[in-house]
Amino acid sequence: MAExxxxxxxxxxxxRMMGKWSRLAGEVFLDWLKPPPGLxxxxxxxxxxxxTELLTERSAPTEIQGxxxxxxxxxxARARHSAGVARFxxxxxxxxxxxxxxxDAAVMALVIFFVPDPxxxxxxxxxxxxxxxLVASYAWDIEGGGxxxxxxxxxxxxxxxxxxxxxxxxxxxxxxxxxxxxGAGLTGIETREIAVQxxxxxxxDFWSTVLLGASVKATxxxxxxxxxxxxxxxxxxxxxxxxxxxITTGARANAIQGRVRA
Numbered sequence: 001m002a003e004x005x006x007x008x009x010x011x012x013x014x015x016r017m018m019g020k021w022s023r024l025a026g027e028v029f030l031d032w033l034k035p036p037p038g039l040x041x042x043x044x045x046x047x048x049x050x051x052t053e054l055l056t057e058r059s060a061p062t063e064i065q066g067x068x069x070x071x072x073x074x075x076x077a078r079a080r081h082s083a084g085v086a087r088f089x090x091x092x093x094x095x096x097x098x099x100x101x102x103x104d105a106a107v108m109a110l111v112i113f114f115v116p117d118p119x120x121x122x123x124x125x126x127x128x129x130x131x132x133x134l135v136a137s138y139a140w141d142i143e144g145g146g147x148x149x150x151x152x153x154x155x156x157x158x159x160x161x162x163x164x165x166x167x168x169x170x171x172x173x174x175x176x177x178x179x180x181x182x183g184a185g186l187t188g189i190e191t192r193e194i195a196v197q198x199x200x201x202x203x204x205d206f207w208s209t210v211l212l213g214a215s216v217k218a219t220x221x222x223x224x225x226x227x228x229x230x231x232x233x234x235x236x237x238x239x240x241x242x243x244x245x246x247i248t249t250g251a252r253a254n255a256i257q258g259r260v261r262a
């Protein structure tokens with residue numbers, strides 16, 4: 001039986017859980033890409049627009065087209081965007097609704113492991129980008145323990161409650177990203193690791209934030225009250241000995257960029 005699908009239908013909840021992480025990693029990602037101003041971008045799997053907004057602020061694009069399958073996420077993205085540079089529409093990463101050579105750059109920010117056919121998704125990005133244009137992505141290193149909620153996921157696995165995994169979770173491994181970019185005929189491929197940290201006011205702040213994640217929320221919903229209390233105790237011991245103080249956790253992503261063959 002196929003694993004249940006992870007869905008994101010709460011833009012505000014996603015912003016609290018993942019949007020802040022996305023911005024932290026996205027800052028490093030854009031510092032690495034060093035894109036010139038004035039480019040036309042497509043943000044594939046734009047979600048609630050977290051990376052779209054960062055791209056708008058940091059890279060002075062002339063255009064961004066955001067594509068995502070979630071209407072709720074797209075509504076949040078439209079509501080938060082005020083610069084007028086970005087447009088958002090429903091779409092499939094494996095069948096982008098754009099003509100060939102339409103953009104200067106295509107990006108997938110924390111998305112590729114959710115694409116059922118990652119190779120097709122990368123090929124579509126390459127198709128809609130002009131010759132010499134940029135195709136780039138960053139993705140949490142899920143198999144390497146780099147996902148922001150990994151402390152919670154590790155305790156859930158230890159208790160016999162393995163969380164739902166994204167359909168293409170292995171795509172985030174660096175060697176698999178490189179194979180996908182090569183398979184799409186991209187050239188000048190470069191990679192790097194992105195490590196970031198985020199602070200929470202307290203354990204309860206961390207707990208309530210991580211519970212907003214679709215996979216964690218669905219898994220914890222299957223547990224009894226006693227099991228949830230045990231999970232909290234184990235997680236608290238894992239993170240900090242101080243019941244009231246702030247905590248800091250880390251995450252790690254793999255990033256890749258390449259160029260469409262001229």
